[in-house]
Amino acid sequence: MDGRAPARQALTSNPFDDDKLREECGLFGIVGVEEAAAHVALGLHALQHRGQEGAGIVTYDGARFHGHRVLGHVGSGFSRPEVMGQLKGRNGMGHVRYATTGETVLRNVQPIFAELDIGGFAIAHNGNLTNAQLLRRELVSRGCIFQSTMDTEVIIHLVATSPFRTLTERLIDALKQVQGAYSLVILANDMMIGVRDPYGVRPLILGELKGAPILTSETCALDIIGATYVRDLDPGELVVVRDGKVESHRPFRVTHSRFCIFEYVYFARPDSDLEGRSVYEARKRIGAELARESHVDADVVIPVPDSGVPAAIGYAAESKIPFELGIIRNHYVGRTFIEPTDHIRHLGVKLKHNANRAMIEGKRIILVDDSIVRGTTSVKIVNMMREAGAREVHMRIASPPTTHSCFYGVDTPERSKLLAAQHDVAGMAEFIGVDSLAFVSIDGLYRAMGEPGRENKMPQFCDACFTGDYPIELTDQLGGEVAQLSLLAESA
Helix, strand or coil: CCCCCCCCCCEECCHHHCCCCECCEEEEEEECCCCHHHHHHHHHHHCHHHCCCEEEEEEECCCCEEEEEEECCHHHHCCCHHHHHHCCCCEEEEEEECCCCCCCCHHHCCCEEEEECCEEEEEEEEEEECCHHHHHHHHHHCCCCCCCCCCHHHHHHHHHCCCCCCHHHHHHHHHCCCCEEEEEEEEECCCEEEEECCCCCCCCEEEEECCEEEEECCCHHHHCCCCEEEEECCCCCEEEEECCEEEEECCCCCCCCCEECHHHHHHCCCCCEECCEEHHHHHHHHHHHHHHHCCCCCCEEEECCCCCHHHHHHHHHHHCCCECCCEEECCCCCEECCCCCHHHHHHCHHHHEEECHHHCCCCEEEEEECCCCCCHHHHHHHHHHHHCCCCEEEEEECCCCCCCCCCCCCECCCHHHCHHHHCCHHHHHHHHCCCEEEECCHHHHHHHCCCCCCCCCCCCEECHHHHCCCCCCCCHHHCCCCCCCCCCCCCC
């Protein structure tokens, strides 16, 4: 693998996104197509929102594996002909990354590649293993040597040391030892493998392009290359793609699906469909629920761009209050050359977003955003609205209060830094400086998903960041004292 880091990380000029939860990672793999690397690069470009710290592509040409990894965006790392020309082969897979475990350094960019006794093995992971540190200590004590600080590398060592014969058997053996949330795409000599954890926390989708099977995190990555959606992989399902055919296996204990509900709130692109639901339509329904639950008299509904737009549309339609773009985003500002001094950081909020004074001055406004994490960005937005002459500023949030950290593949602050973990809603409103603040209820969020509500039934989603109900054991967080799953447990 190779790649070049940028000479200097410049100041990001997207301050409204600085206080968002980071969108885990994105996966894309395709087999049996000419210029596989180009298809993978396009797919990763569509998934760029899921990870902007690093990107990597691995291809296989029938004899050799080729790979390239970079820090930064897909476009900057995979636009040069000399790079793409090296990525030969009809099979390819790639990954875009936000760090949930491990530093932001090139050795932690995926896919990770290893030469095993049964051939080449490249793996890309969306999620987080909750017993990775325990397993890592055990593997190191047995003589394994780690080359990165990522939890994903644990899977490689478990596969490499498994006593089973075939790659599929070894992978199943390895995954029966891990806990956590994972969607994986693996490229080997003669196959591609995709697998979701038994709870199905993270998405993984099967598609095809003129007979070439595809595995990816979201349907928007299919759209960009004109591919067709086939289906979502089921929780706990493992598929083997070989010779253009897809074999399905279900080697893990059947459990209750707990898909991450925050995919619908913020993570996924609005033009994607996940688990049979349109993300855009789900966000509009959340906005409508929010309006029904916490209506306030106002003159205009204003989205916080860009993630708050669909919910604001739903809120405006339900409340019969006009929708207006009161915050304008400059889409042509990327990274700035300016050194990130404290003074420039303060000015940076105007580089990419500006108040549309004509829609704000003298009016009672409702700001609609998807979430509040630390609250620092919300303070900036409210101040911007006050400076533009807003008479009243009300804020409505299209998710419940984020009170708990995520340990399943989302880069969240520790709980002590979550505003909702330290204050009630009234305290949060005072901190942010709004006239009123309200969040959609957890039952309202479930209703927007087409479920009757969370109460009195088994939750249909992972909502731990809102409820503290963690469906998968947090072994590393508990000091590695939770008992492991049996390695040879049979499927139920």
